[in-house]
Amino acid sequence: MTAELILTSASNPRVKAWAALLETKHRNRQGQFLAEGTHMLVEALICGAAVRTVVYDAERGLPSELEEPLRLHGATVELVAAARSVISKCTGTDSPPPVFGIVDKPVADHAALFRERGLVVVLDGVRDPGNAGTIIRSADAAGADAVVLGKGCVDLYNPKTVRSTMGSLFHLPVLEGDLTEMLPEARSKGMTIAGTSLQAARSCYECDFTGPLWLLLGNEADGLSQASLEQLDYGVIIPMKGRTESLNVAMAGTVVLYEALRQRELNK
Incomplete structure (x- = not known):
């Protein structure tokens, strides 16, 4: 895992790029998508998906369920702690999840x-x-x-x-x-x-x-x-x-x- 960042502003350019993945045209352009929630990211990591960034709620901390999958499968994953306003901007649920990830679209088999x-x-x-x-x-x-x-x-x-x-x-x-x-x-x-x-x-x-x-x-x-x-x-x-x-x-x-x-x- 790479060094952690902390983001507090929903107007940060990186946050805007992540939030853009809520729209199809930006997912197609960037070749990435959002994986929301602890369970989804655990499955992504265990299955070898190309998880690039994990963004978690700075107030709640990194979910403990992610620690082992990240240790075993997340050597190149960037960890970012963020304010809840950032999480809300980048996810599509009424109640923001504790964590979301940026994942590369897989190559079709x-x-x-x-x-x-x-x-x-x-x-x-x-x-x-x-x-x-x-x-x-x-x-x-x-x-x-x-x-x-x-x-x-x-x-x-x-x-x-x-x-x-x-x-x-x-x-x-x-x-x-x-x-x-x-x-x-x-x-x-x-x-x-x-x-x-x-x-x-x-x-x-x-x-x-x-x-x-x-x-x-x-x-x-x-x-x-x-x-x-x-x-x-x-x-x-x-x-x-x-x-x-x-x-x-x-x-x-x-x-x-x-x-x-x-x-x-x-x-x-």
């Missing part, structure tokens, strides 16, 4: 998309950051190999998305790309393409999810785009016994992912 018996979760037009983050978390829990966010999805590095992943963002490859190019490539490499749809005839409990699979999840209001529907090998529906018409996309994705996990565990 495309090899993870085409593994033998691989399971890849693909988001098509999912706009809500909470839904996107929860799906990434569920994909992690269910043992998926990667997650893809297609064009039209919420920005992966939106602070709300990052927070909603609860650290899963650092556990598996998560990529952004153009599905009109990626879906044909996946098919050419032997991946089966399935997607949730209210118009599908096959229940998720009737499908075989044990082979190499890309599972598509669509927009909260409109479902899968027409272009994606045309690429499907088959559609998947979740049976409903109650009176509700549909599930939230994150809930639906979790149900199907756990059915895929169940099948894959039985067929080891």
Whole structure:
């Protein structure tokens, strides 16, 4: 860890640069994003993410949970103590967290998309950051190999998305790309393409999810785009016994992912 700085002014140029990362254009320009909270930074450090700076509340002190991860994995991390006004300016929550970090965007691992018996979760037009983050978390829990966010999805590095992943963002490859190019490539490499749809005839409990699979999840209001529907090998529906018409996309994705996990565990 490098020497500590102490920042007290929210108008400091460095503080302004960090606060700018709340906006997509500045994240793209700087190639960095914000990771807020102790748990998120612990996961980032343990998983080898490129954490450049850790900024903590000078009044509260550095969270003790970060001391060991920083000792083991943070040799090049800059530590900055800051006033609470600085923390508030740079984070997107009503109650500022005790700490946040500046992290380099990772280099995408495309090899993870085409593994033998691989399971890849693909988001098509999912706009809500909470839904996107929860799906990434569920994909992690269910043992998926990667997650893809297609064009039209919420920005992966939106602070709300990052927070909603609860650290899963650092556990598996998560990529952004153009599905009109990626879906044909996946098919050419032997991946089966399935997607949730209210118009599908096959229940998720009737499908075989044990082979190499890309599972598509669509927009909260409109479902899968027409272009994606045309690429499907088959559609998947979740049976409903109650009176509700549909599930939230994150809930639906979790149900199907756990059915895929169940099948894959039985067929080891």
